[in-house]
Every structure is written in C-alpha cells, then in structure tokens.
Amino acid sequence: MTMTVHVDIVSAEKEIFSGLAEMIFAPAELGEVGISPRHAPLLSRLNPGEVRVKVSEKESYPFFISGGILEVQPHLVTILADTAIRAKDIDEAAAMDAKAKAEEALLDKSGAVDYETAHAQLIQAIMQLRTLDRLRKRGE
Amino acid sequence: MAVGKEIRTKIGSIKNTQKITRAMEMVAASKMRKTKDRMQATRPYAKKIGQIIKHLAHANPEYKHPFLVQREVKRVGLIVISSDRGLCGGLNSNLFRKTLLQLMQWDNENVDVDVCTIGVKALGFFSNLKKINLTGQVGKIGDTPHLEDIVGIIKIMLDGYEQNKIDELYVVSNEFVNTMTQRPTVEKLLPVVAGEIENGVSSGHWDYIYEPDAKEMLDHLLTRYIESIVYQGLVENNACEQAARMVAMKSASDNAGNLIKELQLVYNKARQAAITQEISEIVAGAAAV
Numbered sequence: 001m002t003m004t005v006h007v008d009i010v011s012a013e014k015e016i017f018s019g020l021a022e023m024i025f026a027p028a029e030l031g032e033v034g035i036s037p038r039h040a041p042l043l044s045r046l047n048p049g050e051v052r053v054k055v056s057e058k059e060s061y062p063f064f065i066s067g068g069i070l071e072v073q074p075h076l077v078t079i080l081a082d083t084a085i086r087a088k089d090i091d092e093a094a095a096m097d098a099k100a101k102a103e104e105a106l107l108d109k110s111g112a113v114d115y116e117t118a119h120a121q122l123i124q125a126i127m128q129l130r131t132l133d134r135l136r137k138r139g140e
Numbered sequence: 141m142a143v144g145k146e147i148r149t150k151i152g153s154i155k156n157t158q159k160i161t162r163a164m165e166m167v168a169a170s171k172m173r174k175t176k177d178r179m180q181a182t183r184p185y186a187k188k189i190g191q192i193i194k195h196l197a198h199a200n201p202e203y204k205h206p207f208l209v210q211r212e213v214k215r216v217g218l219i220v221i222s223s224d225r226g227l228c229g230g231l232n233s234n235l236f237r238k239t240l241l242q243l244m245q246w247d248n249e250n251v252d253v254d255v256c257t258i259g260v261k262a263l264g265f266f267s268n269l270k271k272i273n274l275t276g277q278v279g280k281i282g283d284t285p286h287l288e289d290i291v292g293i294i295k296i297m298l299d300g301y302e303q304n305k306i307d308e309l310y311v312v313s314n315e316f317v318n319t320m321t322q323r324p325t326v327e328k329l330l331p332v333v334a335g336e337i338e339n340g341v342s343s344g345h346w347d348y349i350y351e352p353d354a355k356e357m358l359d360h361l362l363t364r365y366i367e368s369i370v371y372q373g374l375v376e377n378n379a380c381e382q383a384a385r386m387v388a389m390k391s392a393s394d395n396a397g398n399l400i401k402e403l404q405l406v407y408n409k410a411r412q413a414a415i416t417q418e419i420s421e422i423v424a425g426a427a428a429v
Contacts, residue, residue, distance in 0.1 A: 008188055010184040010188045011185065012185050029351055030351045040349060041195075041199070041349065042348060042349045042350075043349070043350050043351070043358075044351035044352075044357070045352070045357060045360060069189075069361055069364065071195070078188050078191065078192055080185060080188060080192070
C-alpha cells in the first residue's frame, strides 16, 4: 500500500477539495513543486496556475488557482487559493502569455490539446487582465 | 356614527405599522438566508488559515516576525464591527456594552485604546466617547462586503502595530450562534498565540522551509490571516444583523397584533355602550310621553 497525505484546498468562497492523495503538484513561486507524504514543513506562495492532486496511479484532479499560499506538514497539505484577484498578485506578462497560448490551443483543433483545459485557461487569463485593467483605471 | 373615532384611526395607524414591520421581517428573512450562506462559504478558508497560523506559532523560526512576539502592553488597537442600520433589536447595543466593559478594564490597567470602526452604528457610538482615539472608520458597506472595503483600516492597524504604536490588536464582533442568538465576542488577533494543534503536524523542534524568504512569506501570510478573520467577522456580523432584525420585526408585528386586538375590544365596548345609552334614552323618552 502506498503512503498518502491529507490534502485540503480551500478558496475564499468555498472548500474545493479535501481528501487523501499520493502526491500533489503546485506552482510555487520559485518553480513547480511536487509534494509526497512526509515532506518537510514548507511554506510558500503560489503563482497562478494548476494544482494537481494525484489520488492514485490512475486518478488525479487538476485545479486552477489564481495564486495563493501552500503549507506543507508531514501528513497534511493545505492550499489556500485566492479567487479574488488583487493587483499585487497579478503578473500581467504571465496572464498575456497564458491568453495567447490558450487562444492558440483553441484554434488548434488537432486534438493534441484538451479543449476544456485550454478554455478554462483562456477564461482565467482574460479575467486576470480584465481585473488588472479595472484596477489601473481606479488608479492603483 | 361619531363614537370611537380616535380609536378607529389609532387602529388604522397600527395596522399600517404592522404592514411595514411584517414586510421588513420577510425581507430580513430572505436576506438572512443569503448572508448565512455566504458566512458558511467563507468559513473553511478562515478555519484553514487559522490552522496554519497555529502551526506557525508552534514552529521555531530563525526569523521572528513581530506579529508573533509578545511585548509589554501600553496601547491596544480595537476593530469594532457593527451594522450600518438600526432596527435590529439589541444587536448593536449588546456589542457596545461588551466593548465598554473591555474598555473599562483597559482603562483600569492604564492601557490606551485606538479604535477603528466598521459600520455606521459603531462610528456614531464611538465618536461620542471621550478618552478613545478613533483612527479609522468605514461604513455603508452594504449586504455584500468585499475584502477591498476593509483593507484600508486593517492597514492602519497593522502599520500601527509594526511601528509599535499599538502592542495588541483585538476585534469585537457578533458571533452567529443561531437565528435566535447572537453573541458579542472579543477576539485577540495580534500577537498570534499558540493553541492546541491536531495530529499530522511536526512536533519537537522544527521550522518551515520558506519560499521565497521568511520575512516576505510571513508578511504575506499574516496579513492574509488578519484580513480573513476581520472579513469573516464582517460577514458573520451581517448574518447576525439580518437574523436579529427578523426576530425584532417578528415581535414588533406580534405586538402590533395584540395592540389591535385590545383596541378593537375597547372600540366595540364603547360602541355597544353608546347604542345601549341611545336605546335607554328612547325608551325613557317614550315612557315619559
């Protein structure tokens, strides 16, 4: 039997995921991290991107977050996801990039790219850019 | 018939009042459902971040963040969360009574107080008080509070704490127990105190690996923590307000109903007395002829 670690993902609006997992991948600020059970305690900020929870060899759940905080304890992983995007958290270049990439993927219907995933990415990128615009108009 | 004209108008006006209170009761009931949902939706986040902070207080970091360090208390900061509007029973007055008791206690210990208020009612109350220093206020937030609404006053308090102007930070708000009960509570936010921790967490001497670095990370995390607690308090206070208003308006409608019943009785008696008197006068007149 493989080792598991308890994972909680919450956003400001609701609880997104709670359960046991074999491994978790998260977009930490200094690069993507993979966390196995009994990882050393870690605190990190998260970049906007994908959090992937591997529940078993065959099953894994992807989540999109627009930034947040990751806490790792040996038997407990907590991800606090931001959904309310705030000016400081937005990386405009990354959002632009994501938007372009997602649009490209949507055009490319060859089937290599998962349509749903690309669509979600596009929405997220557009949302971020829009928020940034709004914030800038407000004079931040 | 001229009898009981005043009573009739009085009944009419009470009926109008009753219509208003009943409408307010129904509005409050539907708003309460929404605010309660919102309160429950934001709870997991507040709970989780609270847990992380608790773990953090148990760690032995190489960098001691000022928010985690106890120091001698000369001045405290207080954030009071109240409602914007009245007509919600004793909700705000209970909260202010609790706050006053706490203020008196600090006064006895020669501790000064800086107050930030959220909500119009708290501003009205605290601007009349002497001895306290009002450093910030925000009001008219409405039924859907946003984090941006309260970021300003939190910044005032956190800056005050970092510059050693205040040595402790408290928040006073109503706790939603159930629809009938709301309890005013005083909660200490800073410095963060270590509480009980659950299983699955490192024990003994340990520290986190911080990314990018400890100071930046902890600044970010602790600010988020304070924001989320105050926000949660605000959302919860909103639910309390609607629940209290619903209950207050229900009892007002009931009281109006009782009043109408009594007045109707008085009116009927007066009318009957007038009729009886008229008949006896006619009978007496007929007998005299």
